[in-house]
Amino acid sequence: MPELEPEGEIAAPGLTVGEPLPLEKAATGAPAPVTGTTGRPRSLWSDAWRDLRRNPVFLASSLIILFLVLISLWPSAITWESPLKCDLAHAQQGSGPGHPFGYDGQGCDVYTRTVYGARTSVTVGVLATLGVAVLGSLLGGLAGFFGGAGDAILSRVTDVFFAIPVVLGGLVLLSVVTSDTVWPVIGFMVLLGWPQISRIARGSVITAKQHDYVQVARALGASHSRILLRHIAPNAVAPVIVVATIALGTYIALEATLSYLGVGLKPPTVSWGIDISAASPYVRNAPHALLWPSGALALTVLAFIMLGDAVRDALDPKLR
Numbered sequence: 001m002p003e004l005e006p007e008g009e010i011a012a013p014g015l016t017v018g019e020p021l022p023l024e025k026a027a028t029g030a031p032a033p034v035t036g037t038t039g040r041p042r043s044l045w046s047d048a049w050r051d052l053r054r055n056p057v058f059l060a061s062s063l064i065i066l067f068l069v070l071i072s073l074w075p076s077a078i079t080w081e082s083p084l085k086c087d088l089a090h091a092q093q094g095s096g097p098g099h100p101f102g103y104d105g106q107g108c109d110v111y112t113r114t115v116y117g118a119r120t121s122v123t124v125g126v127l128a129t130l131g132v133a134v135l136g137s138l139l140g141g142l143a144g145f146f147g148g149a150g151d152a153i154l155s156r157v158t159d160v161f162f163a164i165p166v167v168l169g170g171l172v173l174l175s176v177v178t179s180d181t182v183w184p185v186i187g188f189m190v191l192l193g194w195p196q197i198s199r200i201a202r203g204s205v206i207t208a209k210q211h212d213y214v215q216v217a218r219a220l221g222a223s224h225s226r227i228l229l230r231h232i233a234p235n236a237v238a239p240v241i242v243v244a245t246i247a248l249g250t251y252i253a254l255e256a257t258l259s260y261l262g263v264g265l266k267p268p269t270v271s272w273g274i275d276i277s278a279a280s281p282y283v284r285n286a287p288h289a290l291l292w293p294s295g296a297l298a299l300t301v302l303a304f305i306m307l308g309d310a311v312r313d314a315l316d317p318k319l320r
Helices: 022-028 044-053 056-073 110-146 148-162 166-174 183-208 212-219 224-261 272-282 287-315
Strands: none
Touching: 044 056, 044 287, 056 110, 056 287, 110 148, 110 183, 110 224, 110 272, 110 287, 148 183, 166 183, 166 224, 183 224, 212 224, 224 272, 224 287, 272 287
């Protein structure tokens, strides 16, 4: 009769005695965090940046926007004349040496005015977006975090603003403004634009404050300001960034629309909307005067919308 082996634990191949099996490890332990090449856990922002760098839409739109920003800061780097220098002797003439876009109805160089018009449009779009994002995020975030009567009042106020047509509101409010600066137009955009961001921020904060880490921080005695700034804001800001990026292109188009209607920016300010309005009456005789500022406006708005779509796809986990 064969001699029996002494009682003891039999180890599986590749494991030591007493070590739990792989399935037991998975059942008894929390899932391992996703790590990058450096071994550190990856965050939403690092994953988003990695996806954006591989997205050709993001790269193309970023190059266009970077070029617009550069010519907005230094328009004299690619043009050699003043946008206010006009000569009626060249009115409605086509392209020629040193003037690739031709002349408008007042004899102004279309190329120079198109380049300088980027400065006005980008300035208005960026400042309006910053104002809308800051005001809307602040009001919506506080209302969503504290709730109560303040939240109910803010919801009804935003409903009132949503009922106001933007173009009609601009015609009514800006028609009484005599200033020829960009600030009335920016103020109008902030006044009618903050409710959209406010509603987005409110919903994001309400969703974020239900998470377990917020409840733990509250149970540990963290103050409201610490919970908002350290725990809720970083996890609720992504939708606001996406909407604000897309809205930037919308505000540029809105400024051109109001300027075209005569209630936005006014001469001698150089704006694509002003040039489009001035070139419309003689579009049959000099279509180039209308084509170039319109094309620049369309390309700019498209670039910001494409950038916003790329950022949305990168920051939305549901689309992964």
